[in-house]
Structures are given as C-alpha cells and as structure tokens.
Amino acid sequence: MTTTAASGRPTQTSTAPPTWLPVAAVATTLVLWASAFVAIRHLGHDFSAGPLSLGRTLIGALVLGALALSRGLPRPSRGDWVSLVTIGVLWFGVYNVALNEGEQRVDAGTAAMLIQVSPVLIALLAAVFLSERFTIYLGLGLALAFSGVAVIGLTTSSDDGGGRDLLGVALCLVSAVVYSVSLILQKPLVARLSALHVTWLACTIGAVACLPFAPALLSEAGDAPTSSLLWVVYLGVFPTAVAFTTYAYALQHMTASSLGVTTYLVPPITIVMGLVFLDEVPPAMAYVGGALALVGVAVARRKPRSHARQEPAPA
Template sequence: MPLRDVLLALVVVTIWGINFTVIKLSVTELPPILAAALRFLFAAVPAVFFVPRPKASWTLVVGYGLLMGFALYALLNMSIYLGMPASLSSVVLQVQAIFTILLAFAFLGERPRKLQLVGSAVAFAGIAVIGLARSEGAALFPFLLTIAAAFAWGGANIVSKKAGATNMVAFTVWGNLVAPLPLLLLSLVLDGPQAVLTALSHPTWEVAGIIAFLAYPTTLFGFAVWSGLLQRHPAASVAPFTLLVPVAGMASGMLVLGERVAAIDIAGGVLILFGLALIVMRFPKRA
C-alpha cells in the first residue's frame, strides 16, 4: 500500500477507536438508544439526497441497516450505558471477525482456514477469561450485550458481502437511513416519550458536537474511506489495520474518561487481539 493509503487507514482506525469514548459521552448526555438514532439520522440525511441508490436489492439494504445500524448500536450503546467500559468494549467488539467467519461458513459455504480456526479458539479463550471475571456481578450483562452487538456486526458483514459488486458508499448511506426510525421507536418504549422529548427539546453544543462526530467522521468518512481502501487493495492488506482500533479505544478511554482496566481484562484482551491477528494472518505458499 502507498504511504497515503496507509495514513488514511491509520486515521480511520484511530477515529473508530475514539468512537467508543464518544459513545460513552453520548449516553451520559442522552438516552442511549436515542443517541444511536440521532447518529444514524444525521449520517443518512442529507447525504442520502446526494448519493445514488445502490444497485443491491432492497432486502439487503434494509437487512444491513437493521443489523449494522439498529441492532449493533442499540446493543452497544446500551451495554456502555449499563457500565461496560468504553476501552474494553473496543476490544470485545472485535470478535465480530469470528462471527463473520462462522456466519460465512453457515450461509455462504466459505470454509475457514486452519489458522483462522486456531485464531478463533484463542480469541474465544480471551472472551472466556473476561466473561469469567465478570460472571459474579452485574457487569456480566453489559458484557453479554457487547458480544451480541459483535454478532450483529458479523451478520451485517455477511449481508454486505451478499450485496456483491455494488457501490458500498451508497449501500452504507442508504442502509443508515433504515436505522433511525426503529431506534427512535425503541427509545420511546425503553426511555419513555417524556425523556425523549426532554432530550430533543433541550439540545446543547456538547450534544451537537458528540452526534456530529459519531455521524460524520466515524460513520460517513470512516466507512467511505474504508470501502475505498478495500476496493484498491487486497482485503488481507487492509483488514489487519482493524487490530489497531482497540489500541486507540483503550488509550482514549483511559485518557479522556479516566478508565482503568483490570489485569484480568487486559489478559483477556491480549488473547483476543492475538487470536484476531492469527485470523487475518496469511503465509505465502511455497513454490
């Protein structure tokens, strides 16, 4: 990859890491599901008026929006709201790579490589370490919500893969348009109309800045640049950069939020990252 694209990849994964800290800030200022709804509303509008409709079927576009926008961020926002550290969630959510492999095998018939199976086992061992450390307290439920969010992300990856050769920027923007309404309805059910109305009728500059960061640099810019990198370079060259997302996530969580991660969580996180490294690793075949 040329230096320009390497720097772009580094910028994107840094933004995606900081995203977890900003989500934590958003759920302290707004009801958690409403924060996700506003994120995708502004990520879709007004961009949807300038981006042509994707050539993929509407079933796939809606499926992607429900999985990536609605399910993933409803679960992730709620898990962080209920106490999942932003820094740790940036690590745990990366098990979406494992769910993607399993779902690709189940629905697309893609057989994983042996090294991917080994990496999945190592990463799941890391999940088990973190899960056991939280099994006796209320912190287990937010942790399980994060795992469920990772599963939703894996499902969204399968849907986007089934979309085939389509404009992924258009696919993402129009998929974003699907998420705000069901997220808003869920927020009305969980938080109540009064809480939603109060939050919407008293906006602040802090809230506006938080939602703008989540909608534009993180969602629109990040996915647009990432799609371009995947189009110009082999996935094996681009995918390993995602291993840096937890690095940025943990650093921003500690620096901005003052979070402290327990030693057992760090041990589990190291296992997860090592397993993910094995999953994306490829060795050249001998002649």
C-alpha cells in the first residue's frame, strides 16, 4: 500500500497525514450527507426514487471520473472487482433507491435516525469479517438500537398513512443494512487502492445498475422546474462525489467501526436542516426512538475492561 521514499526516510513519515485531515474529511461527509436527506425529501415531488438515483449517480460518476482519471488508471485485482461491483450495486444503487423511496413516506430527520442503526451493524459485521472483537456490549447495543427503530416505526405508522409509513421505515432499514455491508467491503479496498478511484468505480457501477430508470429520468427531468434540476446536480456533486470520497479517505485512516459510529451526528444536523429548509420535524416520539437507537450505538461501541494494563484501542 505504501511506497518507500528514495531518500530513505521512514515510510510512516512519508504517508501519515496530519491528524486533523481525517477528522476534517469526516466532518465534511457528515454535513453533506445530512443535506442529502433534506434534498431527497424536497425532490420527492418532482422525481421518483429510481430516476433520482440514476441522476445523482450519473453526475457523481462524471465528476469523480474527471478527478480520478487525472491521477491515472486504477488497477484493481479480480477480487477487488468483485468487491467494487458489490459496493456499486448495493451502496450506490440499492441504498439510493431504497432511501429515496423511503423518504417519500417519512420525513428527512426520521430517515436519518433510522439509518443510524448502521454503526451497530457495522460493528457486528466488523467482528465477523474484520476480526474485531464481539462483546456483550455489542449484543446489548444491537437490541437497544433495534428497540429504538421499533419505536420510530410505531410512531410514524400511527401518524397518518399507516402501512405507507411502515414501508418507509422498512426501506430506510434496507438502506442501513446495505450501507453497513458496503463499508465492510470497502475497508480492505482502500488499503490497496486510492479512495478516489474506489469511489469513482463504485459510483459508476451504481449508475450502470440504475440505467433501467433512464426513460423515466428523461421524462421527469423534462417536467421538473430548474430549481429541482439544480438540486439533483447538487446531490451528484456534493453528497455523492465529494462526500463519498472524503468518507473513503477517512476510512483509510480509521477503523471501520470507529468511522461508522461518527455518523450518529447526522440526525441532529438533518433535523435542523429539515426545520430550516422544509419546515418539518420528526414526530415527537420518534425522538425517543432515535435517542434509544443512539444509546444502543454508544453501548455497542463500549470497550470491556481488562484486568491487566493494556494498550488503549486505536480511535
């Protein structure tokens, strides 16, 4: 993964980024992803789920491609291609379609809270596939997080629409699951390939997977106002091209579970943005469910005490 400097300097000196850089990358990602929940909710009147996913990934792939190709062609192995195709179809395809459809039925803040079960799922998958330790706290956190999801589901279904809202909750959970799986697959990839190349290839694959929605996208884009078309461009450039790249960069320098847990900051940012730009907030009891889910995340990330003095776990 790393190269040795000709001057004979230690590898760590030539490759380690400033400590603030991964943190800045995560912060950029969180703000842009929070804005995406609001933009998707806003665009629900003009674009259906599939066409919006295609428009977003096409624009993201074009922007990323211009940047990635200026740095040369990536050379993924056959095994890398399997992971890239899986990530592209799941994270950039299924995730977007499910989330877009889910936000037709639940507000942006509720959708953001539902996605936050993913850090617990990531920790669980990391324990299974990345040899991170499975603890009793992880099991308890998983139970608490999904109890929170159940509260959110019951709250939204009792407001109006009943089954429509429950379907929205289920679709947001599908997004959380495929996001978690994709992050685990991406962690080994960014150890071998650049974050920019991984994001570009996966986004391009996701756009190809969404191509069946092209006729509907052309039809809906023709009827949409200019402001909505600009919002689609925004989704493709910033929450997709920029945010996914900064997230992949941060993943190179943080553990999967540590990075995954940072996304619990997205719901409060989304709720504030939703109030300012959409004049909507989640139902009151949904906050209880969201808080319960976040407590579950915190419990899942707790480290068991060891009897002997040990090195602290990396952040």
